[in-house]
Amino acid sequence: MNDLSNELQLKIERLENEISFKNGLISILSHDSKEMFGNFLWLIEAVEEKTISEEDFFKLLPQLKCDAQKNLQTIQDSTSWLKTQYGEFKIKPEKIMVMDLFHHFKEKYALQLKEKNIKFHFKGDPNAFVTTDRLLLQYVLDKILNNAVKYSFPGNDIHLQEVTDDHQVIISVIDFGTGMNEKYLPEIFTYGTPLFLGTAGEKGVGLSLKIVKNFVSLMHGNIQIVSAENKGTTVSLVVRKFIE
Template sequence: MEEFIKELQIKIEKLENEINFKNGLISLLSHDSKELFGNFLWLLEAMEQKTISEEDFFKLLPEIKRDAQKNLQTAQDSTAWLKTQYGEYKIKPVKIMVMDLFYHLEEKYAAGLKEKNIKFYFKGDPEAFLTTDYLLLKYILDKIFNNAVKYSFPGKDIYLQEVTVDDQIILSVIDFGTGIDEKYLSAIYTYENPIFKGTAGEKGVGLSLKIVKNFISLMHGKINIFSSENNGTTVSLFLRKFIE
């Protein structure tokens, strides 16, 4: 009986987490969409009614552009998450070379790395591999690396580090950027944590890491974030080397 109650409590906790995640996602999408379109509509009406000068209008456009980019990213993140919600998502394991993940990140973020004069390096076994779901893993690393670039100081390096221990592989993205104050770390996956701006004024909604944690659980893995304000952040993924 005790074992049955314990199992039931685990299921209830899992359902509560899923409901909170979905409610938070809906709230976030609703709030950000209203904010973006509200600001855009206000700007257009101000121009029509000539309550704002043409010079001030163009000064505000970069801010509107950043808001639009932020909301586009939110929509893309939400779409990626929704793909895992149609029925029971089934992991599609394939062999993935870790160096291929490194080259993918290096190529995709080449412009952002160049803009901030950031060098990207690999540490670990160049022959290392794991067998897992490529769609989920690529999404996870994309989001973690995007944050690393966003919050890195110009001229600082970023590393993708691989460590294999028995049947576990640990992938870490290490940056030396703004970091996160310890008091905010415990709330990093909630909807109450503050939103930070990148070192070049980039905006984010904080949604990516919430979806990342959700995807990591689908892969039967764990995520750990070690960060210190103004000293950088290390995000480590603890994954099974083989997943069926």
């Protein structure tokens, strides 16, 4: 009876988390879309009614572009998540070389790394590998690395570190940027976490880490975050080394 009760409780908690996630997703999409289109409509009307000068109009365009990019990222993240929720989604495990992941992201983030003069290093066994779903893993690491770049100070280093034992691989993204107060860590994957600007004024989306947690769960992995203000953040992804 106790086993049945515990199983039922776990199912209830899982359903509550899914409902909370979906409600939060709808809230973010609704709020961000209203804000962006509201600002866009206000600007058009101001130009039409000549209550704003051309000079001021062009000064506001970079902010509109930034808001549009943030909304586009939200939609892309939502689309990635939706693909795992409908139909009979199943992960497709394959052997992935960790060094290949490092080279992939070093090339993808080359421009951002150059703009902030950040050096991206690999630490670990160059022959290490992990067996999991490539799309899910790349999404998760992409969002973690994106945050590392966003919150790193110019001239800092970022490390992609690999540690392997008999059954699992720990892939960590280590930065030495702004970090965060420990009091925010328990809420990092919830909708109550405040959004922080990057060191170059980059805006956060507020959704990516929620989807990251969902994807890590699909991979049967675990994610751990250690952070300290003005000292940096280490995000570690723990995944199985072999297919079982």
